[in-house]
Amino acid sequence: MPERLPHPDQILSPLPRSALTGPASATRHALAGSRHLWWDSADRLSRRAPRAAPSAQLAPAETAAISRSRADLCGLTLDRPRIMGILNVTPDSFSDGGRHNGLDAAVDRAREMIRDAEILDIGGESTRPGATEVPVAEEIERTAPVIRALREAGITTPISIDTRKARVAEAALEAGADIVNDVSALRFDPDMAALVAARGVPVVLMHSVASPETMQKHAVYDDVLWSVRDHLYERVTAALGAGIRPENLILDPGIGFGKTTAHDLRLLRELAGFHDFGLPLLLGASRKKFIGALTGAATPAERVTGSVAVALQGAAMGAHILRVHDTRETRQALSIWQAIQGNISEA
Structure with missing residues (x-):
């Protein structure tokens, strides 16, 4: 569940990677709670800057929002599609x-x-x-x-x-x-x-x-x-x-x-x-x-x-x-x- 809404004037777009290429670590995070995908970098899109800017440093709340497990849906875990x-x-x-x-x-x-x-x-x-x-x-x-x-x-x-x-x-x-x-x-x-x-x-x-x-x-x-x-x-x-x-x-x-x-x-x-x-x-x-x-x-x-x-x-x-x-x-x-x-x- 969201602990905060995202910034209204920016979009954080993570680059999904296959679980085959490596497990989660200090710099590798599960993507939206997935057991199959992870990410370690995201593009930061801004209304003022149409081109995406790579963002290696995200605030902890930003990283958590992208990474954390989603709430179960009617008893179904959402760690896979x-x-x-x-x-x-x-x-x-x-x-x-x-x-x-x-x-x-x-x-x-x-x-x-x-x-x-x-x-x-x-x-x-x-x-x-x-x-x-x-x-x-x-x-x-x-x-x-x-x-x-x-x-x-x-x-x-x-x-x-x-x-x-x-x-x-x-x-x-x-x-x-x-x-x-x-x-x-x-x-x-x-x-x-x-x-x-x-x-x-x-x-x-x-x-x-x-x-x-x-x-x-x-x-x-x-x-x-x-x-x-x-x-x-x-x-x-x-x-x-x-x-x-x-x-x-x-x-x-x-x-x-x-x-x-x-x-x-x-x-x-x-x-x-x-x-x-x-x-x-x-x-x-x-x-x-x-x-x-x-x-x-x-x-x-x-x-x-x-x-x-x-x-x-x-x-x-x-x-x-x-x-x-x-x-x-x-x-x-x-x-x-x-x-x-x-x-x-x-x-």
């Missing part, structure tokens, strides 16, 4: 809309995913570019019965409810969900922050602009890294002010939400620059448009291989949670990556 499987129960999701609408289909898909995923993320409203808002009652009807059915089926895997709306989140928590994943970072519904604080549950704060209907029209930034950084800084401050415990905060830079391909690539390159918040980092880039733009994969279903590549990049940059559609493929690739790093066992 955890897979969050996406289960959309919507008719219009950009990737798998309509495939898991029925209770039986959703439960069957969940059982399949939890062979490889440690968290399930259930959403009843598409937030793809151009998507329209779903009424609260309809979103509840899509999600709460599925969550209840999963619990009644004996599935104990932590469940995240992907919603912007407090009433939907409340119904999901009552049905057995554990985590709130809010793409608006508590901005859309003024009641969401109070609900999360009162329930004491983890919440994902994601960077986004405008609404899904119009966000791509707002994909304009002087510097996307600083814009995302400033947004998350403000949302963390607001969450803490609302009484949400710091150990319950998770950050997501919002790949694909109001961003161009160039923006997404910049954020993926600079992902380690978000570790100085001292919070867990979620990466959700699965099957997104930029993968198609770079590879020519026209449909989301054709973007599996590219999605796995991005997930491994996230793991190499110290991301704690990988939100993906293709859980089996991601698990296989991640298992190989972990074995190469010298950690064959995932126990």
Whole structure:
């Protein structure tokens, strides 16, 4: 959990290194609590100096924020990347809309995913570019019965409810969900922050602009890294002010939400620059448009291989949670990556 917020006018971006190249020591620190990665130097980015300046000497609090173990998430340690499987129960999701609408289909898909995923993320409203808002009652009807059915089926895997709306989140928590994943970072519904604080549950704060209907029209930034950084800084401050415990905060830079391909690539390159918040980092880039733009994969279903590549990049940059559609493929690739790093066992 963060003992302090980072400096608002600087970014400390550590250089992740493989655990194979040496263990932690007086000058080598674990990266964000990882058992696979370490760092011994960081670039210090400033608003006044666009070029990164190597910084060998960091204050103890800065080093601690980048290095220390993140709080467990619903009983899961975050010393290695955890897979969050996406289960959309919507008719219009950009990737798998309509495939898991029925209770039986959703439960069957969940059982399949939890062979490889440690968290399930259930959403009843598409937030793809151009998507329209779903009424609260309809979103509840899509999600709460599925969550209840999963619990009644004996599935104990932590469940995240992907919603912007407090009433939907409340119904999901009552049905057995554990985590709130809010793409608006508590901005859309003024009641969401109070609900999360009162329930004491983890919440994902994601960077986004405008609404899904119009966000791509707002994909304009002087510097996307600083814009995302400033947004998350403000949302963390607001969450803490609302009484949400710091150990319950998770950050997501919002790949694909109001961003161009160039923006997404910049954020993926600079992902380690978000570790100085001292919070867990979620990466959700699965099957997104930029993968198609770079590879020519026209449909989301054709973007599996590219999605796995991005997930491994996230793991190499110290991301704690990988939100993906293709859980089996991601698990296989991640298992190989972990074995190469010298950690064959995932126990």
